[in-house]
Amino acid sequence: MKLLLKIIIFIIPLIIFSFFYLYLSKDNSYPGADYKKFDLPAFELQSLYDENFISNNLLDGTYLVNVWASWCITCRVEHGFLTELSNNNINIVGLNYKDNRDDAIEWLVKYGNPYEVVIHDLKGSLALDMGVTGAPETFLITDQRVIAHYRGEINNMIWNDVFLPVIKERGLVIDAK
């Protein structure tokens, strides 16, 4: 009995500590950033506001896709920065993720709408194809290809360090309508 107690009290903290150690020693200043490139999956989903369908063919040029939901607290935190981006003429497509339509519309009314269009992805099917694991996430897309992706809240620092280098490197013009 005492031996068992000894083993348990050492093993549990040891496991927890080693995971934290591994996690901290990962050499990555932005664990949420991901530069895997892939084609924007083909999709046809309803707009949040009306019955019209939005498909991948309707979206051109360079823009951001921001995955959000009214139930997501971090989305509220990041909302101010998205509004700032949108005021600077950066196109943002909202991907409303596993959310009740009325709640989502109410949320946008309450906090303001920084999005050009909002796609209503009730079942999360497009999000699944894009490799979304939760909200919020943000994708940078140009010519139907995803070129950068960030999991978690984006802010000025993330924008400057994760997205802007990719944009500059490719000489993209993101604020063209």
Place this chain on the structure above:
Amino acid sequence: MILDIAHYLSILSTAIFMLTFTLVLILDRSVSHSTLLIKRSYSHAFLLFLISFLLYVYLALTDNFSVSYIAQHSNSLLPNFYKVTSIWSAHEGSMFLWIIFLSLWGFIFNLSTDRDLKVKNLSIGIISIIIVGFQLFLLITSNPFEVVLPFAPENGADINPVLQDPALAIHPPTLYLGYVGFVIPFAYALAFLINKDQSIEWEKKVKSWSVMAWVFLTIGISLGSWWAYYELGWGGYWFWDPVENVALMPWLAATAFLHSLSVASKSNVLRIWTLLLSIIVFSLSLFGAFIVRSGIIDSIHSFANDPQRGMYLLAFIAVILFVSLGLFASRLNMFESSKNIKALSKESFISLNNIFFGVLIFSTMMGITYPLIYELIYDQKISVGAPFYNAIYAPITILATMILVISIDSRWGRTIDTGRSFNMLYISLAMGLIGLSLIRYFVGDMSFIIMISFLMGLIIIFRYLILVIKNILEKKYINTPSVIAHTGLGLLILSISANSILSSEKVFNMKPNEVRKFENIRIEFNDLELLNNSNHDSIKATFALDHNGKSFYLSPEKRKYFARGQITSETAIKIMPIRDIYLTIGEQLEGGQWVVNVQLNYFIRFIWLSAAMMAFSGLLIISNIIRRKS
């Protein structure tokens, strides 16, 4: 100049704390002259450190922006009050305060008298070396004394506006006092183990210290909940944010620890378990500091991401934890296997509830670490949120409260008198069922788990009510702190259940002079004015509300802070006994309309009231102990 003095004093204090530890190691700990030396050495180290902190406060008050930390987090436009609180608005300064409190607990403990010189001196040594570890962490990885070179900026970057709030001024300090207070039972337990004298009743000696730390932790957590409610405008009381969880875990462990302490000090069983709990409580407190300061988890509370700090803290906490666990394991044989606990005795019920506390702590730990483990293995992020915690906390809490209501009237070392006690239980069950049907009649349909929660909350309150009446009539002793704390728990369960099914919210688009109705409340948008304050501009909307013939005004604001350009919204809350009317204004729409959000939050005051009852019961315990001594 003053900055340099403050910096040197901190370094000097670290050296003297190290000296204190060395003195404890080399001197004969059982004689009074070495005790005096150790005592003085500790006091000097603490006083130097305190002076260093006070000088730092002075630097913040006098807008010394050559100090990098003050330049980043304060501003000359800030009122003096917030110049001081800006010190704990970010990592370095709050760590400074954290260590000040850690050493303050040790200082007060150091002044207390104790006949067991050996154990007392060992405890002081253990506290000193822990302080040294954290002071080195402060000075090496997060130095608050760093200067801006070559020129000081003219003004500071300002405190984050959501932190400009009286509640925030006291929320972190209270919470820190709670966290680090558990260093006393921890150090004393280790000293007891090193000393190997089983006859010393360490459980009795650390009781008032542990209760005090628990009171601070309870108040600190409640203040945080209150602040999120009215300042962040989250509109609720608990969000299962990782940093709320790391405060909840030590609280649960400490609650289990306090219960076990009373068992161990009365009947000599559960001593091993209580020792282990004292180690767990303090380790979980340190774990909280690690989570917040390593940047591992993104949250409103987390400080800037710096892996070096995370590594240092992780290593230091690992050393503290494994050394104490090693000591614990090597001393297990010191205790003869405790005699079996009698079934249905008070200690058996407390042991059973300890298991429930353990399950809650373990599941919360899983909720925090599982996303990290998952990410390491699958390279993907997932989030564990409210549904997970609700699914675990609701049934476990219900089970634990069932044990609680059965255990009322149980005795130490004797089987409960099931006949007499269960009659009372049946009466409270009947009253609870009547109460529940009344609630259902007024509120309407509700889910099974909510019904059970209501029922358990009612039974706890009725059962304690019967106990008090009965004991007054029979002129028997009443354990007042226990009655108050557990009635608080019943009230907490009731108010959380009621809050979750009754609260509602609605969003309106309104122009000035328009009128809307929400439930039985008439809301009229009266006026909009622009105000200029010392560090922000604000738009203040005034609404006239009419509720059951009573009318009053509410004025939510939107503020723009100059230094950071950040925009915040200030809620306006009409506090009523049963519910709060909670008003916020959002964006201005085209055509002059404003987005107005109205929430009705039911029984939210009772949630904090129940926390206050628990904290108050802790204070009663301490005053009883002090009265008995004198």
